[in-house]
Amino acid sequence: MTIREENTMPSLLMIINFFPPSAGGGVYRPLSFVRDLSNRGWDITVVTPQAGEFWITDEALLKKIPEKVRVARTMSLSGQRVMNALRSGRSGPSRRSSSGFGLVRALSDFFLIPDSYVGWLPFARNAAFKLVKQGHFDALYSTSPPDSSHLIANSVAKRFHLPWVADFRDPWINLYLKKPPTPIHACLHRHFERTVTKADAILVTTDWHEEILERLYPGARVVKITNGYDEDDFVGTEQMSPSGDVLTILHCGMLTLGRSSRPFLEGLAAFLSDTPDALGRIKVSFVGARESDNEYWVERFSLEDVVSFEDNVPHEECIRREAVSHVLLLIKHDTPNYNGLVPGKLYEYIGARRPILAVVPEGEAARIVLNTGRGEVADISKTRQIAEKLGVMFKLFMDGRLDASYNLSKIDDFSRRVQSAKLDELLKAMVGDNESKA
Structure with a gap:
């Protein structure tokens, strides 16, 4: 019996790298979406790395994950995980060397494409493929940074024809926020970004990013859902x-x-x-x-x-x-x-x-x-x-x-509940469109 037959709730597969016990600014938006969408009736499964992927942690955040949400934690060989292991105990849990990290990041930008988390990609993709084969999912969500999360979702969406929302908390890092080390790197990153903009919907958080993507990719469906605070x-x-x-x-x-x-x-x-x-x-x-x-x-x-x-x-x-x-x-x-x-x-x-x-x-x-x-x-x-x-x-x-x-x-306009309601409406419309085509 499939998940769909057991449960009539719409089901959502979420590809999230920064997830509790990881902490930091990149955790709170997807975590709020997980919780609020679950409260709105979505049956949610999260694919995320095992603990240790990011250098900042907060075990208390684990309590914010609803019990009914399934979390599939996978192995990862990301460059960031290796860096975390190398720095363990050297500078303290909340402090890292400016000069040392700057050098490592420069090497990472050159050799690890699209980002230092790309070593998670094969494990997350395999886990997502297995989950979709085991049960029914109505939609797919991915969030960045890291941008490699969208490449994972792209593979899943193409293989299983799932409607896909790609959420950019920040623009593509190695195109807009950091200069690519060579023209070849720039071409590769632009190719990857173009691929991701073929998702069924692209979420952005600012007017600036919305204007850029609409200008570069006129056919993309770009939707602005700002960040917010959790009431x-x-x-x-x-x-x-x-x-x-x-x-x-x-x-x-x-x-x-x-x-x-x-x-x-x-x-x-x-x-x-x-x-x-x-x-x-x-x-x-x-x-x-x-x-x-x-x-x-x-x-x-x-x-x-x-x-x-x-x-x-x-x-x-x-x-x-x-x-x-x-x-x-x-x-x-x-x-x-x-x-x-x-x-x-x-x-x-x-x-x-x-x-x-x-x-x-x-x-x-x-x-x-x-x-x-x-x-x-x-x-x-x-x-x-x-x-x-x-x-x-x-x-x-x-x-x-x-x-x-x-x-x-x-x-109230900046409440995450308001932002989650917008995502809920978008996802349900996409699922309805997909079912009408079937």
Whole structure:
């Protein structure tokens, strides 16, 4: 008897590399889709690697996977898994060497195509083939990064004629966010992207990415479903609020080679130089995984008494910390190819309903903060502007007007439940179209 005969719920096969116990920004969107679609009546099976695929973990996230969701964990020989094994114990669980990782990543970009997770592809593809042969599935979903996840889904969709949604949390990494090492690499990545855009629907999270794909691939069905915040994460935080006479600024999330604390720290040093009375009245905490260079910049700007770093904490603790901080700090990459991206962390900050200081380039992320009235925006390339915006928020805090100066109301449009409802509607329409053709 097939799964379809046993269960009349629509069934969905999901190819997800970053899945609990892995942690980090790439986990929360697909995890929310898994949970919310399951609650909406989908019979879900997830294909994902065994634990150890990513260098950040949070065992508590496993509790967010509904019991009725089947999770097929496979072997993987990804380059990232090998790197994790090599770095084990060297820099701590939330810190890695900036110089060492930069070299390894450069080698990976050259030899591992389309990405360092391609070693998972044969195991995931075989597992997916086996699952589809054993039972009925109505639709297929894949999410990236890593982009190799879409190549797995492409094989499954072609073999079994399943309607397929390819969800790009970020654009194709080695085309838009990193320069391909050679023209041959560029051609290969463009070929792979073109292949994936033949999916039945392409999900994007930003206007910028939507415009690019519609221009390059006029025949593709591109649908924008933004990132969002998980309402359930904030249950119990409604009564929490910051206290004390010291302005607390929190950055909760990863700092990478491209997304560094340096521009903000340089602006902070300039602000404290202009406003020496603020010393002892402002504290900045960076919580989460980071490259080692970030500590260097704290020492370089003599900010040891103001700035602290903490290792990765469970996501629920991160949410609690956000709720009791005066200001939430958002930092983006300062290179032009990242200007169109909107960090998922911004939506989580919006869910936390605290003032935001966005140190970002001009673009969609800056517009969201300004249009919602959620906080201040400083151009990441302008040290003086960062110092000025810090000064604005510090003065509001000292005057007791910080919260009253910004719109901290709930914004339903950015709830993940709203985004999941859009995906649910899209998938059901695709399944209906597929059945009508049969």
